[in-house]
Amino acid sequence: MYPQLIILMKFIKPILLILIFFFLSTKNSYSQTVNWESLKSDQKHIVSAHAGWDYAIVYGVSYGYQIKSKMPILLNVDFSIPAGEKVLEDFKTKIGAQFRLYKINHFQFSASIHGIYRRYENPLVRLQNFGSEMKGIAGYYKPKWFVAAEVGFDKAIVTHFKHSNLYRENYYADVKDGWYIPTGGNFSYGLQAGYSFKKSDILLRLGSVVTQNFSTKPTIPFYAEISYNFKILRVSK
Amino acid sequence: MAIAILISCMFGGCDTELRINESGNLVPKTADQDPSVPAIKINNALLHAEAFGPPAGPMIVVLHGGPGADYRYLLNCKEFTNQGYRVVFYDQRGAGLSQRFPKSHYTMQVLYDDLSGVISYYRTSPTQKVFFLGHSWGAMLASAYINQYPTVISGAILGEPGGLIWKDVEDYISRSRKFEPLSETLSDAVYADQFITGKEDEHAILDYKLMLQVSGESSEIGNEGKVPAWRSGAVTFNAYLELGDKEKPNWTNNLNRYTPKVLFIYSANNKAYGLSHAQKVSSVYATVQLFKTEGAGHDMLSFPIGWNNTYPVMLAYLNSLK
Numbered sequence: 001m002y003p004q005l006i007i008l009m010k011f012i013k014p015i016l017l018i019l020i021f022f023f024l025s026t027k028n029s030y031s032q033t034v035n036w037e038s039l040k041s042d043q044k045h046i047v048s049a050h051a052g053w054d055y056a057i058v059y060g061v062s063y064g065y066q067i068k069s070k071m072p073i074l075l076n077v078d079f080s081i082p083a084g085e086k087v088l089e090d091f092k093t094k095i096g097a098q099f100r101l102y103k104i105n106h107f108q109f110s111a112s113i114h115g116i117y118r119r120y121e122n123p124l125v126r127l128q129n130f131g132s133e134m135k136g137i138a139g140y141y142k143p144k145w146f147v148a149a150e151v152g153f154d155k156a157i158v159t160h161f162k163h164s165n166l167y168r169e170n171y172y173a174d175v176k177d178g179w180y181i182p183t184g185g186n187f188s189y190g191l192q193a194g195y196s197f198k199k200s201d202i203l204l205r206l207g208s209v210v211t212q213n214f215s216t217k218p219t220i221p222f223y224a225e226i227s228y229n230f231k232i233l234r235v236s237k
Numbered sequence: 238m239a240i241a242i243l244i245s246c247m248f249g250g251c252d253t254e255l256r257i258n259e260s261g262n263l264v265p266k267t268a269d270q271d272p273s274v275p276a277i278k279i280n281n282a283l284l285h286a287e288a289f290g291p292p293a294g295p296m297i298v299v300l301h302g303g304p305g306a307d308y309r310y311l312l313n314c315k316e317f318t319n320q321g322y323r324v325v326f327y328d329q330r331g332a333g334l335s336q337r338f339p340k341s342h343y344t345m346q347v348l349y350d351d352l353s354g355v356i357s358y359y360r361t362s363p364t365q366k367v368f369f370l371g372h373s374w375g376a377m378l379a380s381a382y383i384n385q386y387p388t389v390i391s392g393a394i395l396g397e398p399g400g401l402i403w404k405d406v407e408d409y410i411s412r413s414r415k416f417e418p419l420s421e422t423l424s425d426a427v428y429a430d431q432f433i434t435g436k437e438d439e440h441a442i443l444d445y446k447l448m449l450q451v452s453g454e455s456s457e458i459g460n461e462g463k464v465p466a467w468r469s470g471a472v473t474f475n476a477y478l479e480l481g482d483k484e485k486p487n488w489t490n491n492l493n494r495y496t497p498k499v500l501f502i503y504s505a506n507n508k509a510y511g512l513s514h515a516q517k518v519s520s521v522y523a524t525v526q527l528f529k530t531e532g533a534g535h536d537m538l539s540f541p542i543g544w545n546n547t548y549p550v551m552l553a554y555l556n557s558l559k
Contacts, residue, residue, distance in 0.1 A: 056428040057418060082428050084421035090428050120432055122425035123463075124452050127432050156432050161255075161263065170465040171448060172265050180257045184434030211434040216443075218430035219450070 033203040033227055034064075036072060036100050036108050037141035038196035043231040046074070052205070052225030055218060056082035056090075062227075064098075073099040078114075092118040094133065108148075110137045116154070124167040129159040129183065137192070147193040150207065156184040185212035188223060201229040258435065263445045264468045269336040276335075277327070279354035280347070285334035285467075286327035288359050290318030295366045295391075295559040296359060298325045298352070300375030305447065305474030307333025310464035310539045313548075314370060320552060322559075325359050327351075329378075331473030333466070337440040343476035345381060345486070352382055356389075366391040366559055370551070372538060373397055374477075377406070380488050387494040392558040394551050396502045397510050397535055400518055401492075403485040413509035413535070415457050426450045443471035459506025459534025461542070489521040498524040500554040502547060506534040526554065 034046075046064035051057075060080025067073045078094040081087060096114030103109075116131040132155050139148020158181045167175060190207015205225040209218050260266040268276035268283040276283045285307070297317055301308045308326040317324050328335040330351050331343060356367055367390055371379030376398035383390055384401075399413075400406035417423065429449050435442030447469040480486075499522045503515040512529070519525045528550050533543025 055431045056424040082424040083419040084424040086421055089421075090424060092431075118431065120429050122429075122449060122452060124449060127429065129432050131431075154431060156434075159432055166463070170463055171467070172263070174261070174265070176255055176262045178255050180255045180262075183257050183432055186431060186434060211436075213434070213436040215437045216435065218434075219427045220430075 033192050033194060033201075033205055033225075034074065034098065034110075034229070035141060035143075035146045035194045035196045035201050035203075036103075036110065037106070037146060038143045038201065039066070039072065039231065041066070041068070041072075042233050043199070045232040046076075046229050047232070048227050048229045050080070050225050050227035052223065052227075053220065054080065054092075054223050054225065055209075055220070058082050058092075060092075071099055071101075073097060076114075086121070088119075089121040090119060092116060096133075106140050106142060108139060108141050111135065112137075124164055124171070126162045126164075127159050128162075129156050131156045139192070143196065145193070145195050147191065150188075150190055150192055150205070152188040153212070154186050154188065155182065155212075157182050159183040186210065186218065187212060187214075190223065199231045199233075201227075201231075203227045203229065257433065257445075258439045258441045260441045262441070264441050264448070265334060267334050267336055267468070271334075274334050277355070277358050279358065280350050282330050282338070282351070283336045284327050284330060284351065284355070286325070286355065286358075288323060288325045289315050290323045291321060292323055292359070293361045293365060294318075294321045294323040295368065295555070296323045296325060296356070297368045297370050297555070298327075298356060300352075300369060300371035300379050301329065301332070302373030302375050303332055303470065303474060304329070304374050304477040305332045305470035305472075306374070307467045307470075309333070309467050310536060311370075311372060313538055313544045316548060317552070317555070320556070322555065323359065323365075325355065327355050328467070329470075329473070331476075332470035333468055335470075337470070337472065340437060340472050340476045340479075343473055343480070345480070348378060349382055349385055352378070353386075368555060368558070369393040369395075371395055371398070373399065373535065377401065377488070380492070381486070383495050384488045384491045387491050390495075390497075392497045392499070392555065394500045394502065394554065395519070396538060397504065397507065397515075398518060401488045401521060403481050403487070405514075405518055406481060409509060409514065413458050413507075415509075422456075425452070437472070440470075440472060444469045447471040447474060457507070457509045458536075459504060459508060460536050461534065461540045464536045464539045492521045493523060496523060497558060498526055498554075500526045500528060500551065502528050502530055502537065502550075504530045504533045504535060504537040504543065506532070510535070 044066050048062040051059045058080045062078040064074045064076040081091045094114040094116050098112035100110045112135045114133045118129050120127040135152035137148050137150045160179050162177050163175050186209050188209045192205040194201050194203035209221050255262050260270050268274040268285045275287050277286045299311050299314050307328045369379040376395035379393050380401050399409040433446050501519040503510050530537040530543050530547045537543035
């Protein structure tokens with residue numbers, strides 16, 4: 001094995017281990033915005049569409065799978081792309097688990113962890129990144145509606161840079177392509193709220209983003225997302 | 238996809254671990270980090286600088302845009318050396334390959350002192366005439382310096398300064414940075430924020446990010462392509478924009494004391510500038526020669542058509558004053 005791969009695995013390994021733990025111990029999981037109070041144990045599948053501002057104007061789809069367990073757990077995958085003419089030059093995929101940790105009356109506390117693979121390309125460079133996202137959510141949940149606060153951390157753990165000839169000719173001929181470790185991280189904090197009816201949820205998330213050092217901010221330092229969940233009943237055997 | 242990347246890394250080979258904040262990796266080293274970069278020491282800063290042409294010839298000091306760009310895109314100006322001019326290029330403090338400083342360090346007075354220092358460094362006699370050739374932010378800096386020291390400079394060529402009072406600058410910026418909200422250009426400028434972050438003093442990271450962002454400039458300004466650069470200066474860029482927002486400078490109150498004619502250039506293809514803005518900004522000078530460069534956008538001195546259309550006019554202007 002290449003020593004470089006060991007470096008890569010050093011950072012990815014903890015995330016994979018955590019994800020594998022949840023996949024195995026609960027037979028299955030999810031990262032959509034969820035109204036835990038309206039989610040019924042027999043609603044096994046959740047499909048979602050979302051749009052908003054997540055570092056750019058983005059659109060995405062998610063699929064969630066509810067595991068049969070005492071602690072409500074959702075496994076989920078998410079795929080999103082930013083607006084633009086070149087559709088698959090930039091995208092983000094997430095896979096991970098979301099689980100309710102604690103419930104006291106209508107107050108509930110949940111957390112999520114996701115592994116991320118994302119891609120960015122412009123005329124100068126192509127970036128491919130493996131990262132992680134952890135989030136904590138605390139809120140007041142009723143069957144028809146909820147409101148919650150959320151805090152998250154998105155870490156760009158390892159990123160591969162591949163520069164174009166344009167970058168070499170116009171800017172820096174000796175630029176070094178390869179794996180850079182680590183390349184960034186952003187904290188996010190904000191609110192989420194939702195309204196549930198029949199098998200559906202309409203959800204809203206809003207908040208701010210600040211870099212991991214708290215001294216700089218992204219170009220547009222906020223996020224906003226509106227999403228729609230459709231919950232499908234477990235198929236009886 | 239992730240698995241494919243891992244397999245590709247395993248069999249194709251991952252390069253050695255690289256650090257994003259190490260100069261020389263994603264961006265070149267600055268003059269204080271690399272002794273091979275031509276530099277002069279001015280006011281305790283190493284400024285990337287070069288001069289061409291006869292040392293005693295009339296001096297043209299080329300002032301690049303930004304703030305935070307560098308002089309690479311203005312190297313066509315070397316052509317003036319063929320006519321006996323001494324052409325001086327330098328990257329402003331914190332920009333290009335010049336030394337970096339913390340954000341709190343940057344003031345207009347620092348820029349004036351550097352410019353005075355550069356002139357003194359290259360001037361061979363007190364009678365040697367000094368001209369400014371400033372582009373965009375460089376034209377604003379040229380005017381601000383003339384406003385501060387109205388009797389020092391023998392003439393000035395100003396290429397599309399955003400404005401000489403902050404309100405005009407804001408108006409121009411808002412017109413020149415129009416992006417379609419669903420465009421690739423906007424996504425290219427902002428989506429990388431989740432891949433790369435840096436602290437306020439991590440210049441290599443911040444400079445690299447700025448280079449990615451400015452590569453997708455608005456089509457409003459009418460350039461034929463992307464202009465070359467060595468390295469952006471993100472901290473100085475932010476510092477001077479914040480300073481402008483805070484202090485709302487007015488660099489015109491002394492310009493009535495400046496008597497030489499000014500050559501004021503604007504481009505035909507820059508939709509955000511135009512004749513009316515050129516007239517408004519240049520009107521504070523007593524004597525102005527207004528010139529429209531046909532077939533070019535904002536960076537009219539960087540591409541062949543713009544340069545070929547502008548050079549003869551600039552040369553005639555300089556020859557009339559030298």
